[in-house]
Amino acid sequence: MKPQYYNIVRITAFILTIILIFAQKHFPQKTLDIDPTNNVLYTLYSDSGSGGKSEASWIDEKSGHWKCHLIKSEVYPICGLSISFSQVPYETIDAEKYNAMQLELEYKGAAKKIRISLRNYNALYSEKNVIETAKFHSVNVLTTELTSETTISMHEFSVADWWKDKYDIPRSLSTPEFSGLVSIGIEQAVPEVFGEHEYKLVSMRFTGDWLSAETLYISIIIGWLFILAFEAISWLLRQRDRSRENINRLSALEVESEKYKELSSTDSLTGVANRSGFSKKMELISNDKYCQLHCYALLVLDLDHFKHINDEHGHFMGDVVLKEFAERVATIIRAEDVFARWGGEEFIILARMQSQGSEYILAEKIRAKVEESNFGADKSIVATVSIGVAASKVGDTFDDLFKQADENLYTAKRNGRNQVVYNSRPAKVIGCPEGQ
């Protein structure tokens, strides 16, 4: 992704974060209605089954309207409504994902408090289908609070001590639990008020957030981490690509610069070294600790009457002769010899001396090769070369050597051209390894 889009992504994510945080309270809630149309069974109960005198009866079962007549007797007085989700075997509902119960209960009577109870089945402490063994949670609601819909948080329900004592429940299983609700009870809370009590369960529903605040904040944090990680990885990849590009550019520049170096050292017409190329090779020779200048002889070569060739055959054909001449010479010299165009129709060769007089033999070979056959595509141009040779001795500089070879060249020209003039100085090869 292009870096300019990061700000758009960040601003969008920031606005989204703010909207989510403020809108969270207004998100639609998930609900579970507890009413007879929703597979729910209403059952009235009283102590009459255990020998008591209290009575529970429907005023209108369909509308959840009933009355309890609580009468004092030998047994503990009870009377109320039990809501279950099936006949035996009991089915359970998972109310863990809800965080409140909304209750609309109408009450007429003298009681001050109504108890809402939730029974939770768990095989760890409950017997299957024995509803009394299911964990008993309850909350008391003042009858004065029942004027309209009452919201009871699930946190308000606590596990009854009598139930824990009765079944010797360990602490680890004593906390509220709603994942297996098996029944809901509505009855009068203690202290009991004897007499007539009338109830109407208008509505009961569990409500919960589709997305809890906790889940929302964790999602927002994960989202931001994802965005930042994505940006960091993209940045790293971009840096890597940039450094690769720079390396490629650098090596292309190096290749280019090598090419220009080569071009600046080469004579464009003949392809052999020019003066600058010759100087570079001379440097290498000067730095060679085994074989420096005293191992070499210098040949200065000059094509004879080149002006006539130009005049007679044209400048273009003169160029052809120069090229062919350079090619012929290149076939004769050794790889370690340095061959360069010194200017115009003048060339020089710095040749490794193989033995005393080997430089003369080389010069003579070149002279003969030039004389041997004519130049040009139709071999119509006759050319010869004069060569002045100077063999170096220890202590000679290049200028000494050049001066001597140039003088010999001048002698060769003066003596009629097409010849090699070799100085009379004895050339002694000192310190040059044999055959190098």
Ligand SMILES: Nc1nc2c(ncn2[C@@H]2O[C@H](COP(=O)(O)OP(=O)(O)OP(=O)(O)O)[C@@H](O)[C@H]2O)c(=O)[nH]1
């Ligand atoms: N075609 C061509 N001619 C060149 C080039 N460089 C120099 N020349 C010509 O080479 C000729 C050299 O002439 P001179 O210096 O008088 O020497 P020469 O005619 O060879 O006579 P000698 O050297 O005395 O034998 C000149 O006419 C230059 O114009 C080149 O690159 N191409």
